[in-house]
Amino acid sequence: MQLGRYLEDGGAEKLNVIAIAWTEGRYGDASPARLRSFIRSFHPSIRIVHADARVEKDFSPLVYVPANFVFDGQGRVRFGDGNRMHLDQRQIAFIVDKVK
Numbered sequence: 001m002q003l004g005r006y007l008e009d010g011g012a013e014k015l016n017v018i019a020i021a022w023t024e025g026r027y028g029d030a031s032p033a034r035l036r037s038f039i040r041s042f043h044p045s046i047r048i049v050h051a052d053a054r055v056e057k058d059f060s061p062l063v064y065v066p067a068n069f070v071f072d073g074q075g076r077v078r079f080g081d082g083n084r085m086h087l088d089q090r091q092i093a094f095i096v097d098k099v100k
Contacts, residue, residue, distance in 0.1 A: 006092045007043040014096050017046045020055060072099050 003017065019039055039046050049055060059067075068087060069080035078099045087095070 002088045004042045006089045012045045019048050021050045
């Protein structure tokens with residue numbers, strides 16, 4: 001996974017990654033331990049947020065999962081519109097450097 005490699009190569013110091021667990025209540029409840037284990041396999045710095053009404057309102061309508069968004073330090077969206085565009089390490093680094 002390109003994001004995992006980017007984080008391993010020092011990107012974890014530049015980028016905070018949050019994964020939103022969308023399946024809660026929609027397709028049954030996922031085991032929290034299994035979800036944590038799955039996310040940790042990508043990189044231990046990734047945090048998980050469980051979707052609730054506010055998260056769904058803020059990010060809806062999402063058509064594709066996973067979706068990419070990059071926010072700056074003030075919470076403004078700097079990249080992403082809910083698309084599932086593949087980002088390689090070079091593209092991730094370019095986006096993060098542009099946000100600085």
